[in-house]
Amino acid sequence: MAPSAPLPLRSRAAVAAGRAVAGASKVARLGTGSVVGGNVALRLDPGLLRRLTAGRRIVIVSGTNGKTTTTALLRAALATAGPVASNALGANMPPGIVAALGRAEPGAAAALEVDERWVPAVLEAVDSATLVLLNLSRDQLDRSHEVRKIAETWRAACAAPAVQRVIANADDPLVAWAAGDAAEVVWVGTGGWWTLDASGCPACGGRIVFDADGWACTACGFSRPEPSWALAPGHEVVVHGEERIELDLGLPGRANAANAAMVLAAADGYGIAPAHALPAMRTVQSVAGRYRTADIDGVSVRMLLAKNPAGWQEAIDMLAPPPRPVVAAINARIADGRDPSWLWDVPYERLAGRYVVATGERRHDLAVRLRYAQVDHGVAESLDGAVAMAAAEGDDDAVDLIANYTAFQDYLDQVGREP
Numbered sequence: 001m002a003p004s005a006p007l008p009l010r011s012r013a014a015v016a017a018g019r020a021v022a023g024a025s026k027v028a029r030l031g032t033g034s035v036v037g038g039n040v041a042l043r044l045d046p047g048l049l050r051r052l053t054a055g056r057r058i059v060i061v062s063g064t065n066g067k068t069t070t071t072a073l074l075r076a077a078l079a080t081a082g083p084v085a086s087n088a089l090g091a092n093m094p095p096g097i098v099a100a101l102g103r104a105e106p107g108a109a110a111a112l113e114v115d116e117r118w119v120p121a122v123l124e125a126v127d128s129a130t131l132v133l134l135n136l137s138r139d140q141l142d143r144s145h146e147v148r149k150i151a152e153t154w155r156a157a158c159a160a161p162a163v164q165r166v167i168a169n170a171d172d173p174l175v176a177w178a179a180g181d182a183a184e185v186v187w188v189g190t191g192g193w194w195t196l197d198a199s200g201c202p203a204c205g206g207r208i209v210f211d212a213d214g215w216a217c218t219a220c221g222f223s224r225p226e227p228s229w230a231l232a233p234g235h236e237v238v239v240h241g242e243e244r245i246e247l248d249l250g251l252p253g254r255a256n257a258a259n260a261a262m263v264l265a266a267a268d269g270y271g272i273a274p275a276h277a278l279p280a281m282r283t284v285q286s287v288a289g290r291y292r293t294a295d296i297d298g299v300s301v302r303m304l305l306a307k308n309p310a311g312w313q314e315a316i317d318m319l320a321p322p323p324r325p326v327v328a329a330i331n332a333r334i335a336d337g338r339d340p341s342w343l344w345d346v347p348y349e350r351l352a353g354r355y356v357v358a359t360g361e362r363r364h365d366l367a368v369r370l371r372y373a374q375v376d377h378g379v380a381e382s383l384d385g386a387v388a389m390a391a392a393e394g395d396d397d398a399v400d401l402i403a404n405y406t407a408f409q410d411y412l413d414q415v416g417r418e419p
């Protein structure tokens with residue numbers, strides 16, 4: 001691909017100003033500063049996103065769950081073919097993207113995580129992109145009305161001429177419908193299991209029925225597209241029904257195996273074969289603090305993030321087997337969703353047989369839910385207290401922690417953001 005054209009003076013000044021502000025806010029301990037800096041740069045040059053993306057290979061990753069991890073895997077895969085820029089820390093709206101690209105060398109590819117609400121706006125600003133669409137589920141209860149609306153905006157965005165190719169999850173009916181008008185779709189079978197948010201057909205409002213073979217609408221016949229890449233039991237990916245590839249990732253769980261299958265399909269579209277991509281993807285073992293293990297007062301704590309019912313389902317799949325105790329942390333700040341009644345949609349019954357300690361600002365709501373799920377549990381006010389209480393019920397000084405968004409960020413601050 002041709003190297004990108006040099007940026008005009010105004011854009012260069014905007015990038016430099018953004019970087020200066022980002023540096024200052026980093027010193028002032030306002031996070032990484034990249035969003036603040038990106039905001040400043042975009043105000044100085046509103047056309048900056050288009051200019052910074054011009055002449056690059058752009059791959060956009062979006063979905064309710066797994067964006068950050070999938071983007072990290074994608075970055076590793078694309079990096080086998082040359083330099084890659086990425087908003088790797090989850091700053092996934094235009095300011096964060098601009099900040100990431102402002103640091104990138106000319107011609108570097110870009111693996112971009114994009115908030116699901118911002119996909120159309122970002123696509124409007126790029127000349128050409130591959131789109132990786134993972135899934136769509138309710139983020140929290142009070143945002144449920146948005147899921148269908150987002151699917152509609154995705155469907156329109158997928159049909160835009162800038163979209164060269166969509167890598168789409170064939171097992172999520174909302175994603176399948178959203179990708180339906182794209183010029184080229186590569187379907188990936190992920191073995192979907194979170195069906196609560198898609199029981200209404202996105203095409204006709206009829207009822208979607210899920211079974212072992214997939215899903216179909218009983219009214220209009222809209223059904224699961226035949227995937228060319230498919231996740232099979234044992235964390236293998238089957239390509240075109242023939243070639244079998246063993247994933248053997250450094251990240252736990254079925255959800256990450258599904259994310260990796262999406263990445264393999266995306267990388268293959270750029271001529272990067274699975275045999276090249278996978279060794280690089282296997283080096284990814286922790287993403288923005290997720291899956292890392294921290295030491296808290298001599299207890300080894302593995303940190304998992306789960307922001308919504310589908311995310312909890314995935315995280316429960318990643319837990320070490322019983323009797324490993326679990327600390328579950330729930331806040332209900334703005335970024336988490338104020339209304340924690342979505343806890344009733346999480347299958348906490350699956351934690352039965354483990355000892356669970358509820359913590360976080362909404363620990364008492366969680367404790368009520370655990371009681372109804374008949375899960376043996378305690379309640380602790382602080383992370384340290386919760387870890388100690390949980391570890392006392394285990395046998396190897398190791399605990400799995402699942403936290404929702406702001407609780408996870410608080411704990412990362414507490415244990416240190418770098419391993």
Ligand SMILES: [Zn+2]
Pocket residue numbers: 201202203204205206207217218219220221222
């Ligand atoms: Zn239908």
